[in-house]
Amino acid sequence: MDNILIHGQSDVLQALRGAQQPAFVCTIASSDTAAIEGLSIAGASAEMRKYTAPSDMEALFYGSARCIPGVAATPDGIPSPVIITMAAIGATKLPIFVVDAGCEVAPQTPYFKLGAAPARSIVTGSTVDDVPGLFERGWYLGENLAKLTDFLILGESVPAGTTTALAVMLALGMDAEGKVSSTMIGGAHDLKAAIVAEGFAAAGISKGSLKDDPLAAIAAVGDPMQAVVAGMASSASLSIPVMLAGGTQMAAVAAVMDRVGKADMGKVCIGTTRWVLRDQDADMIGLAIQAGCPRVYAANLDFGSARFDGMHIYEAGLVKEGAGAGGAAVASLSFGGLEPAELVSRIEDVYEATVLPMLGGAAGAR
């Protein structure tokens, strides 16, 4: 079994394997789109979803969240994929930096403030203010970070982010219908399509009508993370290789970078999980190719024999990815020299320390 599943050229993965000091940056944002019932289960409720992104970052820094107990979880108690990121970062000791692109609740960690406000709901057709400013500040941050590290791994945590990803990719004219992944089994494609259609109508746009103005697509139906990460990855890619660490949300970011035209897309890859790559209800590779980012690497993790039921659920197709889990895992399996079984064991340790206490003892153990 391969440790890492590779689509496209492996050159960027090789660069990560041989890097001196990669750095992990996670960009977070929130969006009123996440309050629409049925779109996202990244959080126990609509009210709780505003804490998902900041709590992920706090867990990454401190071992458990501060704005909520433990870590974020779905309504059924399945823990945030940040437990994968925590284990992978713990193994590799990568430096971590948080970027707030626009969060309703700020994380209680050090963070870069690049955005002022969460996104409005996609149904307004006017989601993000000052997209050029977000892109520009991302650009300067990426340029400065690229002077200090030789490989940048850029994660994200944005509840309902696959819906804004779908909307942006459609505005760019990509064949994206039914192709984005989801925290949920089945993908909620019909609901997402209906919400996006409502946003398009409100914005007065149609499929492909913003193919020449990617920042306008974000302003109409996207989220602030997309603008910030596209800027950061674009400038960094001019000097170092960059991994967009996430699922189909990162295909939207790559597409924006490709259409803005300031990046070296030959130095950019997407790093994700096997659960996204093999998602029968999505098409990660198809989107990546259309986005002009054909290099996709997926951590070949299997939770089927994990010690905790809450991890088995990942094999059933829930959660799948987020908080840079896939990319951080790829880093631990390449740069970090871990075997997948070692990483799974470390994730079990994080689960035991962080998630079990939330469940009131050993309830989650087999």
Place this chain on the structure above:
Amino acid sequence: MDNILIHGQSDVLQALRGAQQPAFVCTIASSDTAAIEGLSIAGASAEMRKYTAPSDMEALFYGSARCIPGVAATPDGIPSPVIITMAAIGATKLPIFVVDAGCEVAPQTPYFKLGAAPARSIVTGSTVDDVPGLFERGWYLGENLAKLTDFLILGESVPAGTTTALAVMLALGMDAEGKVSSTMIGGAHDLKAAIVAEGFAAAGISKGSLKDDPLAAIAAVGDPMQAVVAGMASSASLSIPVMLAGGTQMAAVAAVMDRVGKADMGKVCIGTTRWVLRDQDADMIGLAIQAGCPRVYAANLDFGSARFDGMHIYEAGLVKEGAGAGGAAVASLSFGGLEPAELVSRIEDVYEATVLPMLGGAAGAR
């Protein structure tokens, strides 16, 4: 003429000279103390002083400020010392990171948000909230940055910061009366002493009464920059050498680090300007030694033959230091390999490009 004036051991300076990739971080904050007339001329008026720190950071990123035209200046139009930092960073291409420890006006740059609010006036005796949180977030930021760089240069821009520095050093029991530097000739020592006495009375403290609780000294009469930089420099010093880039304000930061007791003070130095070191109305070296940070390096710049009158004023004893000017200059003269004359010429270029247009043409030229 020596390029750099050295007090104490030169080992940390040697480390800077041989560093692979130093990084420059500037922490900014604002404080209602700066609204007291006569304390600070870091800005054209009390109203304008709230823009001094953010405009310094914008000038550093973009070549001129965005929240005000050009760069900040004194009421008489003498430009902010950020013009020195701009020239030194331009020459060395150091990566730059801004940290907002608590600013009334946020900079229009990427920045780390570590603090929530400006300091209240020192006369309240209760200036800064959540000092342990500021120190802790600074600690984590320093720890992560130290994984990416082998030398950290930490500047500051805090109007009226020498008054809060004086207050904290006195609360720690240091012999600091009449020893802090100032943007003004003469040092305004009597006014500073009176303001500090008012703050001590309001806080119910006396000289030395907080010698065992340095964070409480900041909470009573300090500013948020002190807590953040002390945390950042403390954690970083455990793995890499650190330069506190500033004048007597940095003696207060060093004293807090020394009294908190988590830093390796043998890897910490102060980097400043000749104008601070030779200030007849202050005692930089005496304060540094009392602070437990005896290594002080000063850029030996002379503006006496500069092409612009606005620069000559520095030789008369105004402005002197700020926005990490001295430390950045030391970096350009050691790591960067510049001669002082080359740096002065670059500062003239910055003055010509940034300050002259504010003066309406060639008004400032000889």
